[in-house]
Amino acid sequence: MASDLWLSQVAIVISLVGMSLGWRGVMTKYSGFYDLTTAWSMMFWGILVGGLYGSLGDLFLLTVYIEGKFLPYSNLIICLALSVAVHLFLRRKKVRRTGSQPTTGWALGLAVGGMISLFLIFRLLQFYQNDIGIELIATIILVALISPRAHALIFCRHGYGMLMGKRWSIVIRTFFWTTLLLTALYSSFYFTTIWIFIIPPVLLAEKRAHDWVWAAVPRPARRRLRRIWSDASRAKTNEEE
Numbered sequence: 638m639a640s641d642l643w644l645s646q647v648a649i650v651i652s653l654v655g656m657s658l659g660w661r662g663v664m665t666k667y668s669g670f671y672d673l674t675t676a677w678s679m680m681f682w683g684i685l686v687g688g689l690y691g692s693l694g695d696l697f698l699l700t701v702y703i704e705g706k707f708l709p710y711s712n713l714i715i716c717l718a719l720s721v722a723v724h725l726f727l728r729r730k731k732v733r734r735t736g737s738q739p740t741t742g743w744a745l746g747l748a749v750g751g752m753i754s755l756f757l758i759f760r761l762l763q764f765y766q767n768d769i770g771i772e773l774i775a776t777i778i779l780v781a782l783i784s785p786r787a788h789a790l791i792f793c794r795h796g797y798g799m800l801m802g803k804r805w806s807i808v809i810r811t812f813f814w815t816t817l818l819l820t821a822l823y824s825s826f827y828f829t830t831i832w833i834f835i836i837p838p839v840l841l842a843e844k845r846a847h848d849w850v851w852a853a854v855p856r857p858a859r860r861r862l863r864r865i866w867s868d869a870s871r872a873k874t875n876e877e878e
Contacts, residue, residue, distance in 0.1 A: 699756065
């Protein structure tokens, strides 16, 4: 049997890879045209908040679920506290001043989701270490990829809602989706078929995320970005000819 220290190190590495991959796509497409400094600083806060959120979820939800018990309403309390914390972070003056709530929310969500995946992957390895197979490996990979990105999408949408002038209604929306997501992720511990219901909403939200991040790009930067895309498209067309 592997020691818990070794298992935790493996879980940390896997979750960090998932977090780094979660930055690719939407955030790299608009890199240099949004407030990157604030987004990176929010990663630090996200690790702290996510560590607390993940440890509470592990203590009061996941380990209890593994033991075959259930604590009613504890997931609601934990997820509501997280949603309020996200709102307060995105209301900070330097975030509102630059209008970077969507991109800052994405960075915050990546870190929080990464910490959730860390705890869940550790428990998966700990519980199934003598029965490692394709199903377990697939579950670990999906947890590492989906948890950071799904939380990033939820928090990015929260930031976009704040840009559109929504206040506490967006907190309720975030609370609803984080509760569903956390419940579904923990359910994957025993029921791998739950991914059928997790992946499609994430893919649908991914398409909308471009509009949410685009709203955080300042108007002068949007013109420059369109010009860059136009020049790149024209150069590609000329090369093909």
